[in-house]
Amino acid sequence: MADPTSVLLTARQELARLPPVLDGLLGDLDPSDWRARPVAPEWAPIEIICHLRDEEVEDFGARIRVALEGGSRFTPIDPERWAEERRYRDADPREALAAFRERREASLGFLASVPPDRLTAAVEHPRLRRLSGLDLLVAWVAHDRLHLAQLSGTLARLWATRWAPLRADYAGPIPYGAPGG
Numbered sequence: 001m002a003d004p005t006s007v008l009l010t011a012r013q014e015l016a017r018l019p020p021v022l023d024g025l026l027g028d029l030d031p032s033d034w035r036a037r038p039v040a041p042e043w044a045p046i047e048i049i050c051h052l053r054d055e056e057v058e059d060f061g062a063r064i065r066v067a068l069e070g071g072s073r074f075t076p077i078d079p080e081r082w083a084e085e086r087r088y089r090d091a092d093p094r095e096a097l098a099a100f101r102e103r104r105e106a107s108l109g110f111l112a113s114v115p116p117d118r119l120t121a122a123v124e125h126p127r128l129r130r131l132s133g134l135d136l137l138v139a140w141v142a143h144d145r146l147h148l149a150q151l152s153g154t155l156a157r158l159w160a161t162r163w164a165p166l167r168a169d170y171a172g173p174i175p176y177g178a179p180g181g
Helices: 004-026 045-068 079-085 093-112 116-120 133-162
Strands: 122-125 129-132
Touching: 004 045, 004 093, 004 116, 004 133, 045 079, 045 093, 045 116, 045 122, 045 129, 045 133, 116 133, 129 133
Parallel strands: none
Antiparallel strands: 122 129
């Protein structure tokens, strides 16, 4: 079993890293690239940011609270549906990033108040069995990194497409293949 104090401290440090990384990656992104998808089913940068913004409140933090409060089940979430229903592609990029930053700060404040040993409390998940607060904390950091990889791949594809027929693939395989290919 992982030490709850170590997991909490390390996860808080890692979670604090994402907002400045996003600012660096997206700070001067071309306005048209915010809404461009690398290929049809993949998300555009604005959709990824809106997803992170909403997950911040409705997924990880909320689920850790359920575990801490002794709850017996999690509120279902549907991020794919949210992207369409909440019209992520129509969102203002600056507002979405600012909202994510604010929500992440609130999450970090919340996590600073959590007694580490309480994170061993678990809730039954219909697909994954029991998830403890520690499981959710580790998954939260992994979620950040997965979406950072997704965003990086999207930006690489958009860059390569922008400058085609120049050979960006000299750098290595560009994620998502060629548009339409």
